[in-house]
Amino acid sequence: MYARTTRLTHREQVGPDCHLLEFDCPEIAGSARPGQFVHVRLTGGFDPLLRRPFSVMNINPAQGSFQVLVRTVGRGTMLLAQSEPGSEFHIIGPLGNGFALPGPPGEVVLVAGGVGVAPLIFLAAALHQPDNYRYVRALFGAAIGGDLCSWLELSLVCDEFTAVTEDGSAGEQGMVTDFLPAQLDRGAGCVYACGPTAMLAEVAEQCRRGSVPCFVSLEQWMGCGVGVCLGCVIPTRAAGAEHYQRVCKDGPIFDAAVIDWEAMRRGCGPG
Amino acid sequence: MAAGRVDLRVDLAGLSLANPVLAASGTFGYGTEYADLVEVSKLGGIVTKGITLAPREGNPPPRICETPAGMLNAIGLQNPGVDAFVRDKMPALRELGVPVIVNIAGETVADYVALAAQLSECDGIAALELNLSCPNVKQGGMHFGIDCELTQTVVAAVREVTELLLITKLSPNVTDIAEIGQAAGDGGSDILSLINTLLGMTIDIQQRRPVLANVTGGLSGPAIQPVALRMVWELAQAVDLPIIGMGGITSAVDALQFIMAGATAIAVGTANFVAPGVTGCIIKDIETFCEEQGIARIADLVGAAHAEV
Numbered sequence: 001m002y003a004r005t006t007r008l009t010h011r012e013q014v015g016p017d018c019h020l021l022e023f024d025c026p027e028i029a030g031s032a033r034p035g036q037f038v039h040v041r042l043t044g045g046f047d048p049l050l051r052r053p054f055s056v057m058n059i060n061p062a063q064g065s066f067q068v069l070v071r072t073v074g075r076g077t078m079l080l081a082q083s084e085p086g087s088e089f090h091i092i093g094p095l096g097n098g099f100a101l102p103g104p105p106g107e108v109v110l111v112a113g114g115v116g117v118a119p120l121i122f123l124a125a126a127l128h129q130p131d132n133y134r135y136v137r138a139l140f141g142a143a144i145g146g147d148l149c150s151w152l153e154l155s156l157v158c159d160e161f162t163a164v165t166e167d168g169s170a171g172e173q174g175m176v177t178d179f180l181p182a183q184l185d186r187g188a189g190c191v192y193a194c195g196p197t198a199m200l201a202e203v204a205e206q207c208r209r210g211s212v213p214c215f216v217s218l219e220q221w222m223g224c225g226v227g228v229c230l231g232c233v234i235p236t237r238a239a240g241a242e243h244y245q246r247v248c249k250d251g252p253i254f255d256a257a258v259i260d261w262e263a264m265r266r267g268c269g270p271g
Numbered sequence: 272m273a274a275g276r277v278d279l280r281v282d283l284a285g286l287s288l289a290n291p292v293l294a295a296s297g298t299f300g301y302g303t304e305y306a307d308l309v310e311v312s313k314l315g316g317i318v319t320k321g322i323t324l325a326p327r328e329g330n331p332p333p334r335i336c337e338t339p340a341g342m343l344n345a346i347g348l349q350n351p352g353v354d355a356f357v358r359d360k361m362p363a364l365r366e367l368g369v370p371v372i373v374n375i376a377g378e379t380v381a382d383y384v385a386l387a388a389q390l391s392e393c394d395g396i397a398a399l400e401l402n403l404s405c406p407n408v409k410q411g412g413m414h415f416g417i418d419c420e421l422t423q424t425v426v427a428a429v430r431e432v433t434e435l436l437l438i439t440k441l442s443p444n445v446t447d448i449a450e451i452g453q454a455a456g457d458g459g460s461d462i463l464s465l466i467n468t469l470l471g472m473t474i475d476i477q478q479r480r481p482v483l484a485n486v487t488g489g490l491s492g493p494a495i496q497p498v499a500l501r502m503v504w505e506l507a508q509a510v511d512l513p514i515i516g517m518g519g520i521t522s523a524v525d526a527l528q529f530i531m532a533g534a535t536a537i538a539v540g541t542a543n544f545v546a547p548g549v550t551g552c553i554i555k556d557i558e559t560f561c562e563e564q565g566i567a568r569i570a571d572l573v574g575a576a577h578a579e580v
């Protein structure tokens with residue numbers, strides 16, 4: 001874990017409300033693993049107060065830089081989207097457990113919803129390294145074609161790629177989870193998913209029924225980001241002290257089988 | 272005055288701190304979590320997350336949310352329980368080389384007494400902080416801290432079973448902070464600390480429901496600093512016990528205000544989440560301020576603002 005003042009080196013609008021941001025930080029670029037996140041301080045002051053978490057989308061250790069994909073949803077992400085290259089940000093990272101690699105044997109299915117694509121791009125790239133090699137099939141869904149941000153980056157690191165939009169404006173029409181059963185029928189060693197809670201709950205349910213291991217990247221409002229405040233918990237099926245687990249430290253990657261999806265669907269945090 | 276010549280030591284009822292800056296309960300874990308980012312040994316001391324007799328799983332999420340210049344939390348005292356605390360957390364805490372203050376919470380007077388008795392047998396604890404002010408639990412917690420008689424009863428009962436220094440942590444959710452502080456003093460508290468969080472809430476207008484699953488939570492961060500400062504000021508006028516001031520401190524300017532209002536030491540809470548190195552900056556900047564002002568001992572500034580009014 002590093003805490004560094006970093007420079008925003010590149011900003012690019014990649015969707016109606018999505019920006020790709022690149023930061024200079026050799027320490028994070030040299031140590032981040034797929035599924036980990038960075039905790040970004042938005043200003044030098046204390047309002048907005050809390051840092052904001054973003055998954056690492058890719059790293060460039062040679063250049064000492066890493067990228068995140070940011071969807072503008074509120075004040076903090078708006079501040080980031082409007083920041084000029086050259087601006088400095090204090091960043092803590094890499095944080096969280098990350099995906100266990102190479103994971104279960106067999107072909108991998110990725111299910112990405114919207115900006116949830118970011119950690120899966122990093123994961124797919126890692127699964128194409130010789131040490132971790134897996135055949136990767138990706139499903140990427142969004143409401144409209146414009147929201148399929150960074151689809152090209154994902155398609156370049158996958159063996160098969162299917163885009164799905166609710167309005168049919170790009171790729172197949174429907175919900176991304178409509179296309180998962182066919183993928184599971186073909187046989188899959190493991191499913192990795194990141195996106196809205198409703199999507200993740202459906203992916204988890206399909207994998208449970210198909211007895212396919214499934215790992216999800218979860219979100220929760222965060223205070224410290226390092227395991228101290230106990231603010232970012234999500235409900236698991238375990239009883240007692242293990243019932244609530246911290247997204248920042250025990251996650252953000254969880255085995256879908258341990259999550260209490262009933263409670264998650266009732267609403268435990270952000271979308 | 273040459274650098275490093277300011278005497279930053281303060282004395283809290285016999286507990287000597289190398290400097291007046293503590294990490295507040297619930298915002299610094301059990302001392303080791305921030306070790307990568309903070310020079311813990313440079314702190315005046317640390318206060319651990321509230322401990323209860325039995326393990327507690329805490330409240331359902333969402334537990335926190337940001338508010339203007341602040342945050343609400345309703346953690347609900349999630350903790351591993353005192354046995355696991357002594358077994359798993361104390362060994363590393365003893366190695367930190369700074370005074371360790373253990374924050375305890377209970378649902379009944381008997382809980383506080385049992386906790387204090389058990390922790391009195393444990394080496395390496397500089398003081399106990401009685402959390403009579405947690406707003407996020409259904410039983411105990413703040414119910415004690417908003418009632419003079421209950422405050423005195425629980426402090427007196429704990430006093431009987433321990434020789435450890437006793438700090439009573441006061442709730443700001445009261446009409447008259449001075450009378451609660453006096454009650455804690457009458458019960459035998461050696462030191463008073465304040466403030467715990469202010470009760471608050473937020474509603475999501477799209478969903479038409481409270482954001483926090485617990486509905487209400489405790490407000491902390493810069494937003495509460497003026498309220499906390501006023502309460503320290505009022506308490507300092509009413510009692511002679513040493514005070515640990517906290518609430519929204521993010522800088523040496525904030526910290527010095529609390530000291531001048533009458534706090535012998537101060538604690539930094541929420542600011543640790545935002546800027547883990549902030550305690551070190553505060554210590555350094557307090558020293559610089561004293562050098563510039565020709566103050567030889569920080570202790571000389573305690574309550575300094577009262578003399579002027």
Ligand SMILES: Cc1cc2nc3c(=O)[nH]c(=O)nc-3n(C[C@H](O)[C@H](O)[C@H](O)COP(=O)(O)OP(=O)(O)OC[C@H]3O[C@@H](n4cnc5c(N)ncnc54)[C@H](O)[C@@H]3O)c2cc1C
Pocket residue numbers: 037052053054055056068069070071072073074075076077078115118119218219220221222247252269270271337
């Ligand atoms: C581990 C982790 C990784 C993440 N990775 C990414 C990423 O790669 N790209 C990205 O764009 N976002 C990511 N997020 C979500 C991102 O942190 C939030 O969108 C951001 O904090 C919102 O800040 P804001 O000030 O703009 O919004 P706020 O003003 O705080 O909130 C505006 C709206 O955003 C929603 N929101 C707030 N916090 C979160 C949150 N943590 N997750 C989801 N929605 C939230 C709220 O429901 C609210 O309606 C991640 C979150 C976590 C926990």
Ligand SMILES: Cc1cc2nc3c(=O)[nH]c(=O)nc-3n(C[C@H](O)[C@H](O)[C@H](O)COP(=O)(O)O)c2cc1C
Pocket residue numbers: 223229230231295296297298320321322344346348374402405440466467468490491492493495517518519520538539540541542
């Ligand atoms: C996430 C969180 C957890 C806390 N947990 C405790 C606790 O267990 N016991 C306690 O006495 N105070 C607890 N507090 C209160 C703080 O110690 C402090 O009194 C309060 O937050 C005001 O200071 P601040 O504005 O600097 O954070 C907690 C505060 C926060 C934000």
Ligand code: FES
Pocket residue numbers: 221222223224225226227228229230231232233246247248249
């Ligand atoms: S954000 Fe503080 S414990 Fe996870």
